[in-house]
Amino acid sequence: MPLAIFDLDNTLLAGDSDYLWGRFLAERGVVDGETYERENKRFYEEYKAGELDIMEFLAFSLRPLAENDPEQLAALRAEFVETVIRPLVTPASRALLAHHRERGDELLIITATNRFVTEPIAALLEVPWLIATDPETDGNGRFTGRVAGTPCFREGKVERLLAWLRESRQHLADSHFYSDSHNDFPLLEMVPHPVAVDPDETLQDHAELKGWPILSLRGETIAVRQGEWPPRGT
Numbered sequence: 759m760p761l762a763i764f765d766l767d768n769t770l771l772a773g774d775s776d777y778l779w780g781r782f783l784a785e786r787g788v789v790d791g792e793t794y795e796r797e798n799k800r801f802y803e804e805y806k807a808g809e810l811d812i813m814e815f816l817a818f819s820l821r822p823l824a825e826n827d828p829e830q831l832a833a834l835r836a837e838f839v840e841t842v843i844r845p846l847v848t849p850a851s852r853a854l855l856a857h858h859r860e861r862g863d864e865l866l867i868i869t870a871t872n873r874f875v876t877e878p879i880a881a882l883l884e885v886p887w888l889i890a891t892d893p894e895t896d897g898n899g900r901f902t903g904r905v906a907g908t909p910c911f912r913e914g915k916v917e918r919l920l921a922w923l924r925e926s927r928q929h930l931a932d933s934h935f936y937s938d939s940h941n942d943f944p945l946l947e948m949v950p951h952p953v954a955v956d957p958d959e960t961l962q963d964h965a966e967l968k969g970w971p972i973l974s975l976r977g978e979t980i981a982v983r984q985g986e987w988p989p990r991g992t
Contacts, residue, residue, distance in 0.1 A: 761928060762858035765937035766869040766876060769955045771846045772976055775879060776819065776871040777802050782838045789822055806958060808940060812911045820893050823874060824903030839878045847883065850975040855883060864928065868919060870911040889918050916944045940964065953987065
């Protein structure tokens with residue numbers, strides 16, 4: 759069964775859930791607002807520039823999970839998904855997911871954002887499979903603030919996807935991967951059907967050079983900015 763693989767932030771969502779979760783925590787007084795917002799912005803700019811130290815960022819972003827009660831975190835997350843994330847799911851994103859369901863494809867989200875934040879977002883989008891950065895737990899349901907395994911970022915996305923393919927006995931034949939970010943070049947170059955979605959400038963230039971389809975999911979319908987989509991025969 760062909761795979762339809764989706765980046766999450768600024769691809770299926772019209773925003774970045776990782777960045778917005780940090781802002782949400784600051785607004786709720788869970789973290790120091792001024793300090794956290796300053797560092798959150800710094801890491802986000804480094805990500806967009808392709809200069810992010812993923813381990814430094816994760817030490818920062820996973821700390822609030824370790825410092826707060828799991829039940830309180832779960833309640834905050836439910837509010838976050840309902841009030842912040844749900845409005846970022848556009849009709850065009852829903853239409854793209856529906857297209858691949860109708861094709862009979864297996865749907866998978868792959869994201870650098872941690873699983874605690876993204877698991878209910880995948881459920882909201884009705885995507886059954888999720889590969890995300892995994893926060894470590896201590897065995898008693900509390901987070902340690904550390905990462906379990908390989909972060910799902912850049913080449914780590916490829917590593918994590920290949921492991922998932924082996925475990926699930928899936929393959930990449932006729933697969934699609936949708937992303938907005940040049941940080942996803944390693945995975946975009948692997949799949950038969952790479953698609954740029956509302957791309958950053960670097961990915962825009964690369965997609966134009968390669969002739970990849972370029973879509974926008976920011977409106978009511980899927981807008982094709984370049985190339986043929988869906989590809990002929992799909």
